Amino acid sequence: MRAYNSGRILARKDVCRRIVDLYGTEWMVIHRARYHALLLDEATRLGVDIHPGCEVQDVEVRPDSTVVRLHDGRTFAGHVVIGADGLWSQMRRSAWQDHTEPSETGDLAYRGTFSADQLKDMRDEGVDELLEASDVQVWMGPGKHVVFYPLNGGTQYNLVLLRPDNLPPNTRTGVGSLDEMRQTFEGWDPRLTRMIAQLDTALKWKLCHCEELETWVKGSIALLGDACHPTLPYQAQGAAMAVEDGLVLGVLLGRLQQSPELTQDGTKQQALNQVLALYERLRKARTTINVQGALNMRDFFHLGDGEEQVWRDGIMREYNESGAWPEGCRWNWGDVGYERSLLGFDLVVDAGGQFDRWREGREA
Numbered sequence: 001m002r003a004y005n006s007g008r009i010l011a012r013k014d015v016c017r018r019i020v021d022l023y024g025t026e027w028m029v030i031h032r033a034r035y036h037a038l039l040l041d042e043a044t045r046l047g048v049d050i051h052p053g054c055e056v057q058d059v060e061v062r063p064d065s066t067v068v069r070l071h072d073g074r075t076f077a078g079h080v081v082i083g084a085d086g087l088w089s090q091m092r093r094s095a096w097q098d099h100t101e102p103s104e105t106g107d108l109a110y111r112g113t114f115s116a117d118q119l120k121d122m123r124d125e126g127v128d129e130l131l132e133a134s135d136v137q138v139w140m141g142p143g144k145h146v147v148f149y150p151l152n153g154g155t156q157y158n159l160v161l162l163r164p165d166n167l168p169p170n171t172r173t174g175v176g177s178l179d180e181m182r183q184t185f186e187g188w189d190p191r192l193t194r195m196i197a198q199l200d201t202a203l204k205w206k207l208c209h210c211e212e213l214e215t216w217v218k219g220s221i222a223l224l225g226d227a228c229h230p231t232l233p234y235q236a237q238g239a240a241m242a243v244e245d246g247l248v249l250g251v252l253l254g255r256l257q258q259s260p261e262l263t264q265d266g267t268k269q270q271a272l273n274q275v276l277a278l279y280e281r282l283r284k285a286r287t288t289i290n291v292q293g294a295l296n297m298r299d300f301f302h303l304g305d306g307e308e309q310v311w312r313d314g315i316m317r318e319y320n321e322s323g324a325w326p327e328g329c330r331w332n333w334g335d336v337g338y339e340r341s342l343l344g345f346d347l348v349v350d351a352g353g354q355f356d357r358w359r360e361g362r363e364a
């Protein structure tokens with residue numbers, strides 16, 4: 001969580017260029033630790049003040065600034081405060097006086113990461129086949145699914161195992177038993193069960209989400225990421241959406257910063273608050289579609305045996321054979337229009353254009 005006071009904005013192009021320089025373009029997934037490191041480097045380079053180890057207690061809007069108070073009593077004041085504090089957002093609780101807890105989705109995840117060498121050392125032809133595919137592999141079954149994909153240019157692999165939640169209510173994570181994890185997928189593809197057998201921890205992660213919030217912005221305070229649109233991870237879009245929120249905020253606040261004529265004569269706070277409202281308008285509808293898409297994906301992955309499951313397996317088979325999704329595919333990622341509208345949309349161009357329209361309206 002950060003308080004921005006006409007702060008500098010992360011330069012997306014620089015970050016992207018560095019990712020490409022470091023890791024090349026032939027892979028799709030970056031480990032979050034590396035991504036965090038890149039963002040941290042970029043923020044440091046831009047001169048952002050970073051204060052680690054701060055636990056925010058509350059936020060208060062005062063006539064001349066918005067003040068964030070930490071548990072240790074320190075305060076930080078800014079013209080704008082962004083609450084990027086995740087699913088259990090204290091900022092949401094404090095600013096909105098919203099004490100509703102996130103709701104349980106009924107699913108939980110186990111996660112495991114392997115080095116490529118660890119998997120090759122298994123000397124298992126079936127597992128080698130999966131490594132050679134260097135693509136996202138998904139196994140689906142009633143109420144459960146598994147996703148396996150390369151990270152960091154294929155030097156690491158991630159295995160995410162999803163199953164019905166059996167953690168006690170109000171628990172966020174828990175150490176599960178290896179036996180239970182293995183038994184959950186007993187009888188599935190033997191290549192998968194042999195990989196699961198290699199895992200030596202079974203951390204369980206309860207998957208929760210929230211009803212769509214009425215608003216993410218309250219005057220000079222805005223929420224971002226899981227704090228305002230937590231999602232099931234079934235489209236792999238949660239962190240992506242948080243980054244997109246940051247990008248749009250960056251474009252809008254950056255453009256305002258470059259337009260001093262809009263913030264003169266005591267109108268700076270009003271302009272900032274209007275830009276935050278514009279941020280919500282640009283992002284909320286898009287993230288709502290994305291969150292709903294993840295729920296649809298859950299239905300698709302977890303179908304019980306029957307007619308729909310036969311239909312699903314049919315379209316997956318058709319794709320495997322022809323390399324093209326059937327016309328009007330009902331699966332989100334098989335629907336080119338859906339994919340294009342979520343992943344092919346140029347947020348930077350759109351946010352810039354919307355900023356210009358807002359400015360014209362203000363000047364009129």
Ligand SMILES: Cc1cc2nc3c(=O)[nH]c(=O)nc-3n(C[C@H](O)[C@H](O)[C@H](O)COP(=O)(O)OP(=O)(O)OC[C@H]3O[C@@H](n4cnc5c(N)ncnc54)[C@H](O)[C@@H]3O)c2cc1C
Pocket residue numbers: 001054055056057084085086087088089090091109111160205207224225226227231233236237238239240241242
């Ligand atoms: C199993 C699983 C797999 C996933 N896979 C993917 C994927 O492949 N792709 C993808 O895009 N997304 C994925 N996600 C989703 C992704 O992890 C989240 O959407 C993303 O981390 C949200 O980022 P955030 O910054 O909004 O919140 P968080 O990552 O939760 O960060 C919030 C930060 O705020 C801090 N914080 C909390 N309270 C306070 C406080 N009071 N004071 C100060 N700081 C505070 C926390 O310590 C934390 O550092 C996955 C999620 C799960 C559970």
